[in-house]
Amino acid sequence: MSEKIYALLLRLFPSHFRKAYGDEALQLFRDRDRDENGFIPRFRLWFDLLADLAISVPREYFYADPQLLAASGQRLGCTPSFYFLGDESPRPGALFLGGMLSLVALFTFSSLLSQGGNHRPRNSSARQLRRGTVPSASAYKRPAPQAAGDTSSTSGGENETLAPTSGHPTMVSTPFTPAEGKPGKSSSDAILLYDPSHTGQSSSSGQRDTGSPMQPTPGDAATTVATAVGHGNLDAAERQRVVNAAIANLKQHYVYPDMAQKMAEALLVKEKRGEYDAITDGDIFAHQLTKQMRDVSHDMHLELVYSQDPLPPQPAGQTAEGLARYRDAMKQENCTFEKVEILPHNIGYLKLNFFPDRSVCEQTATAAMASLNNTDALIVDLRDNRGGMPDMVALMASYFFDHPEYFFNPRENTTTESWTHSPVPGNKLADKPVYVLTSSRTFSGAEQFCYDLKMLKRVTLVGETTGGGAHSGVWHRIDDHFGMGIPETKPINPYATPDWEGTGVEPDVRVKAADALAVAENLAQSKLQKK
């Protein structure tokens, strides 16, 4: 009986062991069983056997089957070969165990895969954020349109900036100010338009810039910031300088002095605690400071940026040469008035890809609108329009009214320039139906055009929700590698509906951008037929 029990227990050993020593083990049991009589010896025998099983069975499974080792040793070179290592099929227990282990492994792997998909290392997410906030390295540089003194066409000469903020914190346009970081109130200040995808980059005197692609210029902050990602070798002195400058700029320029004070204190506390001491990467440092300013203020338009390439000490494109380049580019691009056509049923079609500087492109705009003056309805295609200058936005809107209308601009305080220039002499479009085509790429100044005309119930928006970039910060250069965008104004929105910051402007007729033109044409036709 005892022998049978032990024979069963022996089956716990792996087959290679049983095959080699199963009989001997059983024989040894028999010998001991025979020799060790009496209760205590018998008890000791079973105690020994069970202890031995507990130790040796796992060890035998852990060690390799000598046959396997021998087989692996017989390989010749890299030639694949096959050997029969045993003539018995795996035991059901082994198959069950293997199956369970496979299921566990499969489950673990798939759950890790699904969880891991959402994980991004901190650094890479920071970089992704940076890519979302500033133009890529291929961002187009537009030379600044004008030199000092040409402020007449600006909206009060303010250094407002266009901020695309589609959920992400962004600083769209920033006026370049001299190194001491004085906010741009003078006509010599330039504005850079930071646009997440591309488009116009700089202008001066509060003008916003337009959009045809031109060569990248090293002096363009948009370009330099984009190339700066993930580099830098900061020392303590530089960190100290940047923090101090950021605090000074906040206190001096931020629209809410109380909040500026709170942010300054928060930054100082962090600095004293030594939270910045380990940061040597400029991009991470800038990101960290930005985050802390936003944590306190919840203002997503505050941003501190790092550029590996030195930032230009002077506003880019203020020179006469820059202005000439800008004019040439605009001329070449027909001021981004891509198409001016009369569609069937006398429907006018205007495709405008930017709202360029009025001082450079007003004639083009006037000519385009004049050629559409006798149409019965108008379709303005802004599906590829990435923004531009508010004065051009107002100028274009002027054609749709017979009296001046207030044109709200979330980036600027109200000035005399905040009104449309209606009525435009000779204009016949003031009472014609207007359809504006939008897409998710429609952005910034183009969104202002859509939003205000929608609020004024003057146009029908056809297409997709726009990109959602409304606010802005003014650019303050800190040193060769750091600068910051600070909102300096808080214009009052006259409409009950919040502006399009982060949300975009909802279309009246929601269709895919690709179908928008056809839909708008149909809408215009049926409207004209009803007349």
Add this chain to the structure above:
Amino acid sequence: MPKRKLDPLPSAAFQILLSLAEEDLHGYGIMRQVAEQTDGRVRLGPGTLYSSIQSLLEERLIEELDPREDVELGQERRRYYRLTSSGRKLARSEAEKLAGFLRVARSRKILRGNYV
């Protein structure tokens, strides 16, 4: 999967080598000899015994002899094992190592006596 290793030499393997120092033994003989030489403290179970024997065979520290009967234990044919010269060498070096430990233990006054 790792191969069995005898470095460091496990206690069971060392006892088996010692047990075979004077005569060839079969498994049960080894077990009894080990129990005797350790004053009954070590009783090798079948698993430990044959697992160790297998390792020692693989390393050629012992060798297997042709099966034969043990007249004391009946008609069953048993596998006998013999210490090889390298097995003897290893047992000696292991014993010397332990003797070295003993000397240290005595010098530290952990063990009394001056033999070994």
